[in-house]
Amino acid sequence: MTEKVLSAADANFEKSLARLFDFLRIPSISTDATFAHECEKAAQWVATELTALGFHAEVRKTPGRPMVVAHYTPKATARKVPHVLFYGHYDVQPVDPVDLWNTPPFEPTRKKDADGVERMYGRGTADDKGQLMTFVEAARAWVDATGGLPIKATFLIEGEEESGSPSLIPFLKANKAELSCDAAFVCDTNMWDAMTPAITTRLRGLVHEEITVTGPRIDLHSGMYGGAAMNPIRVLTKVLAALHDKNGKVAIPGFYDGVGPISTATRKQWNSLKFSEKKFMSEVGLATPAGEKGKSVLEQIWARPTAEVNGIWGGYTGAGTKTVLPSKAHAKLTFRLVGKQNPEKILKAFQKFAKGLIPKDCKLEFSGHGGGAPASEISEDNLFIRKSAAALKAEFKREPVLLGSGGSIPIVRNFKDILGMDSVLVGFGLHDDAIHSPNEKYNLSSYKRGIRSWVRIMGALAE
Amino acid sequence: MSAVAAVLKHIDEHLQASVDRLFELIRIPSVGTDPRFDAHCRKAASWTAKELETLGFSTSLHETTGQPVVIGKYSPEGTSPHTPHILFYGHYDVQPADPVDLWHSPPFEPEIRRGKDGKPQIFGRGACDDKGQFMTFIGACKAWLCVHGKLPFRLTVLIEGDEEGDTSHLDRFLVDNKGEVAADVAFICDTEMWEDKTPSINTFLRGCVADEVVITGPRIDLHSGYYGGPAVNPIKVLSRILASIHDKNGKVTIPGFYDGMEPIPAGTRKEWAKLKFNHKQFLGDVGLGIPAGEMGFTALEQIWARPTAEVNGILGGYSGAGVKTVIPAKAMAKLTFRLVSGQNPIKVRNAFRKFVRSQLPADCNVSFVTQGGASSGVSVSTDSPYVKAARSALAAEWGKPPVMSGSGGSIPVVESFKRHLKMDSLLVGFGRETDSVHSPNEKYDLESFHKGMRSWARIIAELNG
Numbered sequence: 001m002t003e004k005v006l007s008a009a010d011a012n013f014e015k016s017l018a019r020l021f022d023f024l025r026i027p028s029i030s031t032d033a034t035f036a037h038e039c040e041k042a043a044q045w046v047a048t049e050l051t052a053l054g055f056h057a058e059v060r061k062t063p064g065r066p067m068v069v070a071h072y073t074p075k076a077t078a079r080k081v082p083h084v085l086f087y088g089h090y091d092v093q094p095v096d097p098v099d100l101w102n103t104p105p106f107e108p109t110r111k112k113d114a115d116g117v118e119r120m121y122g123r124g125t126a127d128d129k130g131q132l133m134t135f136v137e138a139a140r141a142w143v144d145a146t147g148g149l150p151i152k153a154t155f156l157i158e159g160e161e162e163s164g165s166p167s168l169i170p171f172l173k174a175n176k177a178e179l180s181c182d183a184a185f186v187c188d189t190n191m192w193d194a195m196t197p198a199i200t201t202r203l204r205g206l207v208h209e210e211i212t213v214t215g216p217r218i219d220l221h222s223g224m225y226g227g228a229a230m231n232p233i234r235v236l237t238k239v240l241a242a243l244h245d246k247n248g249k250v251a252i253p254g255f256y257d258g259v260g261p262i263s264t265a266t267r268k269q270w271n272s273l274k275f276s277e278k279k280f281m282s283e284v285g286l287a288t289p290a291g292e293k294g295k296s297v298l299e300q301i302w303a304r305p306t307a308e309v310n311g312i313w314g315g316y317t318g319a320g321t322k323t324v325l326p327s328k329a330h331a332k333l334t335f336r337l338v339g340k341q342n343p344e345k346i347l348k349a350f351q352k353f354a355k356g357l358i359p360k361d362c363k364l365e366f367s368g369h370g371g372g373a374p375a376s377e378i379s380e381d382n383l384f385i386r387k388s389a390a391a392l393k394a395e396f397k398r399e400p401v402l403l404g405s406g407g408s409i410p411i412v413r414n415f416k417d418i419l420g421m422d423s424v425l426v427g428f429g430l431h432d433d434a435i436h437s438p439n440e441k442y443n444l445s446s447y448k449r450g451i452r453s454w455v456r457i458m459g460a461l462a463e
Numbered sequence: 464m465s466a467v468a469a470v471l472k473h474i475d476e477h478l479q480a481s482v483d484r485l486f487e488l489i490r491i492p493s494v495g496t497d498p499r500f501d502a503h504c505r506k507a508a509s510w511t512a513k514e515l516e517t518l519g520f521s522t523s524l525h526e527t528t529g530q531p532v533v534i535g536k537y538s539p540e541g542t543s544p545h546t547p548h549i550l551f552y553g554h555y556d557v558q559p560a561d562p563v564d565l566w567h568s569p570p571f572e573p574e575i576r577r578g579k580d581g582k583p584q585i586f587g588r589g590a591c592d593d594k595g596q597f598m599t600f601i602g603a604c605k606a607w608l609c610v611h612g613k614l615p616f617r618l619t620v621l622i623e624g625d626e627e628g629d630t631s632h633l634d635r636f637l638v639d640n641k642g643e644v645a646a647d648v649a650f651i652c653d654t655e656m657w658e659d660k661t662p663s664i665n666t667f668l669r670g671c672v673a674d675e676v677v678i679t680g681p682r683i684d685l686h687s688g689y690y691g692g693p694a695v696n697p698i699k700v701l702s703r704i705l706a707s708i709h710d711k712n713g714k715v716t717i718p719g720f721y722d723g724m725e726p727i728p729a730g731t732r733k734e735w736a737k738l739k740f741n742h743k744q745f746l747g748d749v750g751l752g753i754p755a756g757e758m759g760f761t762a763l764e765q766i767w768a769r770p771t772a773e774v775n776g777i778l779g780g781y782s783g784a785g786v787k788t789v790i791p792a793k794a795m796a797k798l799t800f801r802l803v804s805g806q807n808p809i810k811v812r813n814a815f816r817k818f819v820r821s822q823l824p825a826d827c828n829v830s831f832v833t834q835g836g837a838s839s840g841v842s843v844s845t846d847s848p849y850v851k852a853a854r855s856a857l858a859a860e861w862g863k864p865p866v867m868s869g870s871g872g873s874i875p876v877v878e879s880f881k882r883h884l885k886m887d888s889l890l891v892g893f894g895r896e897t898d899s900v901h902s903p904n905e906k907y908d909l910e911s912f913h914k915g916m917r918s919w920a921r922i923i924a925e926l927n928g
Binding site: 336 | 496559561628673680682685688691692694695699702703706708742749750751753754757762765766769773777779781782788791796799825826872896899902
């Protein structure tokens with residue numbers, strides 16, 4: 001049956017492209033209030049498309065830009081089909097500096113470039129209108145070819161992703177029952193390369209802390225007290241210097257509790273990626289990986305936790321000299337977490353560690369806001385991952401790479417925490433798509449194979 | 464009435480006028496290290512020159528590579544080549560006032576308030592360091608001249624504006640103007656008393672050399688998620704280097720740091736031990752308790768006669784409100800090294816730079832920004848007639864013999880006078896350790912100002928023979 005749907009998708013590709021271009025012409029910039037009306041227009045446009053496909057679609061008001069929520073329930077089938085949520089966002093980044101665009105940002109342009117690759121240029125082509133339309137057009141292909149979708153689907157398309165999603169958490173909380181599904185699919189990430197699909201399965205967690213060391217009650221003259229008075233900068237640097245051992249391992253006792261090794265299969269796959277450590281490092285002016293010895297760069301950023309100092313300040317930092325022995329020194333730290341590391345425990349372990357390094361007459365204060373988020377990791381054995389991976393392999397004739405991401409994607413955390421739902425991150429962007437920059441683009445092949453991939457994934461989920 | 468008694472009486476009776484003049488000077492925010500205050504520095508210099516003119520001095524404002532230098536010259540009638548010639552030195556520049564929000568009264572609006580001990584104190588930046596202090600000498604001269612018409616010595620007054628900043632400016636000025644400033648001895652009023660009621664003469668002074676170190680890692684600030692792990696973090700590198708400067712016994716680990724140093728003479732150690740210096744109180748006053756310097760030395764020795772390596776400031780990455788998940792491209796620190804007699808400041812700075820370079824990991828670069836001047840530590844002979852005169856004058860004024868003390872702070876000019884002009888210095892000052900010089904709420908006890916003027920009057924009387 002899937003083959004039939006794929007043929008329908010291919011046959012309608014030009015129309016799919018034309019529809020996307022209509023969508024791209026709406027300048028739905030969320031961060032700029034003067035475009036609020038355009039955002040409403042874009043939301044309405046999505047709702048209308050989904051309604052035409054047999055969804056029950058609504059544009060829901062929020063204190064900011066509206067949400068599109070659409071539900072599809074297939075005709076009664078003998079088998080129980082899964083219910084999945086598709087997430088995307090219709091809002092786009094601002095376009096300035098406009099004069100650096102080769103074509104007007106809201107007049108999407110299809111172009112065969114000198115390398116023979118066909119691309120579409122325009123704001124939102126990749127982030128995220130082009131990507132979210134791969135869902136919509138895949139759904140259309142199923143409707144065209146078989147009269148309906150093979151699964152129960154909910155679409156949640158928001159309009160504030162580029163402005164920090166202020167309405168999202170309250171919205172998820174207020175509509176918990178309605179939006180809770182078996183899994184979420186998010187189409188807002190990249191492929192490994194133009195030929196190799198990817199599923200992002202690991203996102204590092206994050207917890208932060210701010211530490212203040214107080215020595216003398218007031219700033220002191222470094223001549224009159226220097227020698228006898230303890231210098232809090234010295235104390236703070238001793239704490240920070242002790243964070244890592246000479247092999248780059250974090251030295252806080254208990255820090256690695258809950259950190260497991262990556263599976264042999266994952267290691268093998270990552271090793272086979274031909275990831276150029278040299279290129280990755282040299283792009284930012286570095287050459288030598290500084291993380292844990294014995295771990296590859298990919299492992300260091302995707303699968304190992306870190307303790308980083310994001311800022312440090314204390315004493316006199318203006319022009320010239322001030323011979324002061326400061327009263328206080330401060331640092332901001334973040335810990336990236338993996339596996340089952342518990343943010344609260346990590347903070348406690350760090351605090352205990354720091355306290356152990358402080359001389360008796362210095363004071364230590366912690367002023368982080370607590371909270372933090374553990375890592376989001378989906379097992380490779382997760383049913384939705386396995387089915388998606390198989391579908392992507394069928395489409396690309398290559399095993400999809402199970403990626404990590406050193407950063408965090410808040411929506412994944414929110415879905416898990418509020419709706420109890422894992423997320424499968426499959427996207428068809430490429431690293432040169434220039435999202436957030438002038439001349440954003442999306443390869444036509446990304447769009448086409450994106451649609452085909454979702455056709456296959458929807459089919460696989462129904463089986 | 465003896466010669467000095469009349470002068471002391473004059474000082475007592477005109478105290479308010481002297482305070483008023485000092486307030487005028489404190490109101491000028493002459494922060495020497497910040498170019499935005501250059502005009503104020505010039506104003507403070509002019510004010511000082513004018514003040515000296517009212518005493519009948521011939522004054523001049525000298526341009527330097529830094530802030531202008533004020534020179535005032537006085538020769539009594541009937542001056543012969545045998546008339547002693549004294550150089551008095553002070554500085555009109557003050558430390559920056561930040562953090563301003565910790566001041567209880569605006570730093571440049573001086574006022575007298577009662578301190579914790581109930582005694583009146585002058586609050587304001589420069590109240591002690593050094594406007595209040597140098598004005599004690601000027602005030603004493605003024606009173607002496609009012610009462611007796613002439614001073615018993617030739618006098619050159621030199622008030623500079625780069626003491627808190629780059630001291631190399633004055634150093635150059637001294638080299639270029641040797642004839643203008645050479646004298647038999649230099650008097651300096653920029654030091655502290657031993658304790659509330661006990662004066663002191665400083666004979667042991669630490670030198671100082673400063674440096675700024677900048678460590679760079681990645682080309683740009685990085686996202687700590689995408690690069691955290693493989694990207695080297697300059698803050699960590701800097702922290703590791705700074706943390707390694709001291710061993711667990713408080714000793715400086717920089718190779719060559721202690722080279723050339725003279726040990727503290729056994730006699731001096733013994734005399735200082737007798738002072739019953741209460742380090743618990745000294746540190747307790749500033750919220751500390753445990754001497755943090757080299758083990759095996761008393762707190763007093765740690766501040767008077769042992770060298771230090773101190774970080775004065777550190778900065779890197781994000782220091783605003785909230786969180787920014789960044790791996791910064793660079794981190795910097797400012798340091799000063801306090802030196803004692805025998806250590807070579809330039810060699811110490813070079814040793815530090817070598818020490819930093821030797822610990823630099825792959826992918827990091829370091830640059831150093833040379834800061835200010837560099838001065839050696841100095842010890843002053845206690846046998847000079849001037850030291851003897853000051854000893855008896857101070858004993859008479861305070862009712863106790865002065866302590867022959869050390870000073871942890873640097874007065875680079877002492878070294879410059881010695882080096883360029885072969886001149887010894889007499890260091891008498893009336894500051895107290897509670898004065899918060901360089902800190903918010905700097906103050907100078909009214910008693911320090913008043914009895915300071917009286918002390919100088921007595922020293923002048925001693926020299927009058």
